[in-house]
Amino acid sequence: MNIQRWIARREQSWKQLDTLLNQVEKRGLKSLSAGEIQTLASLYRSVAADLARARTQQVGDLVVRNLQALATRAYSQIYQGSRQQEWNAVREFYRWGFPAVVQRSRGYIALAIGLFGLAAVVSWWLAWRDPTFLALVVPSELISQVRDRQELWTGSIVGIEPFASSSIMINNIRVSFMAVAGGITAGLLTTYVVLINGVLLGTIGALVGQNNLAFPFWAFVFPHGSLELPAIFLAVAAGFLIARAILFPGQYRRVDALKLYGQQAAQLVFGIVPLLVIAGAIEGFFSPSPLVPNPIKYLVGIGLLVGLIYYFNQRK
Known part of the structure; x- marks a missing residue:
């Protein structure tokens, strides 16, 4: 594998993911549109695949560390946001949903x-x-x-x-x-x-x-x-x-x-x-x-x- 060519081809995706993560880390997941959230999830999966490939192809410690940090940030935001949404749903149920179903x-x-x-x-x-x-x-x-x-x-x-x-x-x-x-x-x-x-x-x-x-x-x-x-x-x-x-x-x-x-x-x-x-x-x-x-x-x-x-x- 031509490492420099591979990095040049994938680097744009990494930068795009970094830009989205910066926005989420500053203003929260709600600041993204539905399309941007889908893009974030897709880019996270591709970076995880890139990280696995970088480790097996020995592209260099610096690239591996950068991809590891990027994947960790993305994982944290995606799954923390998912858990937050779940807790919000539970809170909404006990606040309004449970009384509503009792009334029905x-x-x-x-x-x-x-x-x-x-x-x-x-x-x-x-x-x-x-x-x-x-x-x-x-x-x-x-x-x-x-x-x-x-x-x-x-x-x-x-x-x-x-x-x-x-x-x-x-x-x-x-x-x-x-x-x-x-x-x-x-x-x-x-x-x-x-x-x-x-x-x-x-x-x-x-x-x-x-x-x-x-x-x-x-x-x-x-x-x-x-x-x-x-x-x-x-x-x-x-x-x-x-x-x-x-x-x-x-x-x-x-x-x-x-x-x-x-x-x-x-x-x-x-x-x-x-x-x-x-x-x-x-x-x-x-x-x-x-x-x-x-x-x-x-x-x-x-x-x-x-x-x-x-x-x-x-x-x-």
């Missing part, structure tokens, strides 16, 4: 809340009137602890907060994903998940109410429940969206309905994961803490719920 899904969310509330009220009424029903739902050790020793089980979390918090997060995420995946069973598993959670909460509510422990129990539930329960309702709504695509595709082919409603369900899932993580941290570290007065726990729970409702009702 409000009918399914209302159905989830209605089923949960119905199951909770009916099970509370049955458990209050019938000890046999209570024993069917709640383990006997738990009933004995509440009735005989007048103690809540929440104190067992104190001292093992990190382990408890991570276990709670994993369990909540598992339940939520089960509710979403239940959509492929035409919503049967999704309906079961929301009903069983309502039954458990209603029955436990009756147990603590009968034994004058309702105030500390709900003080424990409020802080994390203000995020955890809405997240579960959103997961159930996502499952119902998938079920709707299967059962009632409407004007769409079933596969197209699954793509359409599945994308909406995926956006809900993407949004609820941070809620479940935060709720798990609160349930592990804050809710069971004996150092925090119960009235403060109620205020925190109410504040989080009001803030969440305000966030969900934002419009761009």
